[in-house]
Amino acid sequence: MGLRERKKHRTRLSLIDAAFELFQAQGYEATTVDQIAAAVEVSPRTFFRYFGSKEDLALDFTVEYEDLITTALAARPEEEPPFAALTHAFREFIHLMETNAAEDTERFLRHRRVLDANPVLLATSFARMAETEKKLTVEIARRQGTDPVTDPRPRLLVAFVTSAVRVGFECSAGGAGHLGSLVGNVENALSLTEEALRPGWDQLSLGSSGQVATKASSPR
Amino acid sequence: MGLRERKKHRTRLSLIDAAFELFQAQGYEATTVDQIAAAVEVSPRTFFRYFGSKEDLALDFTVEYEDLITTALAARPEEEPPFAALTHAFREFIHLMETNAAEDTERFLRHRRVLDANPVLLATSFARMAETEKKLTVEIARRQGTDPVTDPRPRLLVAFVTSAVRVGFECSAGGAGHLGSLVGNVENALSLTEEALRPGWDQLSLGSSGQVATKASSPR
DNA sequence: CTAATTATGGCAGCCCATGACAGATGACAA
């Protein structure tokens, strides 16, 4: 890897770190791109060569997490039922945050704190999750042997699990920022979801419909 | 109602209608506030006196819908189990769009089309739904006789149902814009969700935990 | 060392959004 590339990578990380320090110190909205650029001694114009927008920087990690989750799901054994595969993938992801290098763990918690302090940003981060949901749905549908676009069931399954994770995060939002409670809350939400679902529903074993949607009935 | 107030109301509606016409013609992003203001022959500054932002205008109807849904839920009979109350509230809401005046129905469909064409906007609309979810959760928790902040179960139930509605909308996104298919898809998604959930789970009848979250276990 | 590639900085400009001030318009009472 050449000098040029290393330099770029370093600048990128510097921008992220400087930005999040400012976000924590004075809030996301109150922090201007000029401030971030100045902190790294880079022209504001250059900032936008690294990140498409201030929001892009703030939510940059989401793409990394998307990779982690989708690959975690892909790595689950083929025999595992869809719901178990999904929840285990998410569990693995969360526990990865614990076993990570302390530096990465600290970054993760800082992200969470900034997001929890900015409802709009938090909402946007979940909005970006929609893309991840699509990918997860494709994989789940494959495992269920159904079609991810005409059959809403894999989509529903994915939505249920991601909802649980989201609720788990929400529960930990206010309370401090230590990782343990967050992990516990997500675990708990996933367990509750498992209790809530009818056993075997995720395996499409019964001859239940699911394709009714394509008929687009028009009552009344 | 005085002339002044009528005028304001008329200007407000004109702005919304002009905006959505432009949104459909050239896209949301490509439409500037100046264009909207010009179309209604109003100064751009005045635009911001009616709406806090361009996005506010585009998502204005969400607050109206929030009212409809929360009051629909509140109106459900007290004996009705929580899940049924929720789904019926949503069903009523959707069917209301059908029985509405043709003008309102047309507006509703136009909203959907613009949202479906703008992923960011769509995502933001669901983000705003978070507020609605909170209110629904409070009511559901009340009916379940549990606490909406310490017990994640009512939150999960609400999240499941709203997820289903969202998936129903998604299914209808591409296909044309006629109301029938949308209603059918949402109905279908709700039915599938009912199939997916373990009967009685929403009534917290069993002695299942639910409060485990507060212990914040930290495995590994 | 030279030449091509590429990152950077500065500038000008667009759009969104907000505060301040002044003028216009409707509301209301004498």
Place this chain on the structure above:
DNA sequence: TTGTCATCTGTCATGGGCTGCCATAATTAG
């Protein structure tokens, strides 16, 4: 009707987010 008052509206100025353009400086390749 008229005059006062509240409120709405337009204009101006400002700041922040974001982009295109061009010149310059740095890195890399030959």
